Amino acid sequence: MMAATNTTTVLFPPRCGMCGKTENLLRCSRCKVMVYCNREHQAAHREAHKSACNAVGKKRTILEAEEEKLRSHPGDFLTPADVFNTSVGHFWGIWETRDYMRARYALVEALGEIKTHDAVQTQLDHLMDMLRLCRGDNMGLRNLVPVVMLRLNKDQECYDFVKWWNAMGSESDYDWGNMELPYLDIKNADAFEPVDYLWSDFPDLSRMVAITLLKIKLLLDVIALENSAATVGKKVPPEILDAIQPHVARSPIIAGNKAILERKDHRAAIIDKLGAQVDRLYKAVDKTNRYFWPSLLKPGRHLTARPEAYSRGSMEEMQLMLQYSYDAWIETPGAIEVIKAKVEGGQIYTS
Numbered sequence: 001m002m003a004a005t006n007t008t009t010v011l012f013p014p015r016c017g018m019c020g021k022t023e024n025l026l027r028c029s030r031c032k033v034m035v036y037c038n039r040e041h042q043a044a045h046r047e048a049h050k051s052a053c054n055a056v057g058k059k060r061t062i063l064e065a066e067e068e069k070l071r072s073h074p075g076d077f078l079t080p081a082d083v084f085n086t087s088v089g090h091f092w093g094i095w096e097t098r099d100y101m102r103a104r105y106a107l108v109e110a111l112g113e114i115k116t117h118d119a120v121q122t123q124l125d126h127l128m129d130m131l132r133l134c135r136g137d138n139m140g141l142r143n144l145v146p147v148v149m150l151r152l153n154k155d156q157e158c159y160d161f162v163k164w165w166n167a168m169g170s171e172s173d174y175d176w177g178n179m180e181l182p183y184l185d186i187k188n189a190d191a192f193e194p195v196d197y198l199w200s201d202f203p204d205l206s207r208m209v210a211i212t213l214l215k216i217k218l219l220l221d222v223i224a225l226e227n228s229a230a231t232v233g234k235k236v237p238p239e240i241l242d243a244i245q246p247h248v249a250r251s252p253i254i255a256g257n258k259a260i261l262e263r264k265d266h267r268a269a270i271i272d273k274l275g276a277q278v279d280r281l282y283k284a285v286d287k288t289n290r291y292f293w294p295s296l297l298k299p300g301r302h303l304t305a306r307p308e309a310y311s312r313g314s315m316e317e318m319q320l321m322l323q324y325s326y327d328a329w330i331e332t333p334g335a336i337e338v339i340k341a342k343v344e345g346g347q348i349y350t351s
Helices: 039-044 046-071 095-111 117-133 145-151 155-167 205-234 238-248 258-262 267-288 292-297 315-330 335-343
Strands: none
Touching: 039 046, 046 095, 095 117, 117 145, 145 155, 145 205, 145 315, 155 205, 205 258, 205 267, 205 315, 205 335, 267 292, 267 335, 292 315, 292 335, 315 335
């Protein structure tokens, strides 16, 4: 998952890759995740799009060949027939499936080079289906899923996913082969709750980074609500302000919370609490991997490094997690500025 730029952007819903129009879009037939409003714009954008488009097309062709091999396998003492139906949940345990799973992940990586909503949604669809096929996640996909969800503004889904893996996925006695056990069944967990549940003897860097970004996003939203109420609220009738408030928030967790939207004072109840949580998470991430925050601010070569293995707290671990999460950070306006203020020793939030 390589990020190509350190300029703050926003991941918009489908729109023309050349001019940004959102109506009557044509889909690129090769990559299937870039759209254009007309053939002329597709041709004009071809040079910029060609490399990533071809990579996605090639990886998809390889994946389709691997899938066909599995689907046509007659079955033997090592590989069951109809493996996509008979071996759901413990797919990786069958040797013949591994080339397919690796090819599918290679497609996910290639899709990461195309910065469109459809590309990121397709990544998430593949990742979640791969986890359905292999609950135990031998490939470490759970490290990537939360930040992909954040890029799609699926903030509650991100929080629930992290909460489940932290609670159940870390249990030593969870039977991954038992398909009757609940799986990813935590729904609508409290995203404002304290972050202590993330602490352990072996803290997971990917989870802490994802939750730090989510908490920053919530914090910035509530600060924006507070500021809009203080400025706009003095100039417009209350019913107009009530209509404006949901559009101030970027996170659906905030935009869909009537109690938060209708509050007149967010500081003591929410802002201070979230700010303290971000402080704790910042320190926890720094303690877990001292390279992460400085590299987020100055990523440089770390975005193109190809670590083959890593140990906890290593530069290689940072590089992998930075590549997973960097796009999510730059697509969340204000998030990197919060971390920059913290690195420089300043206050990380103001109203």
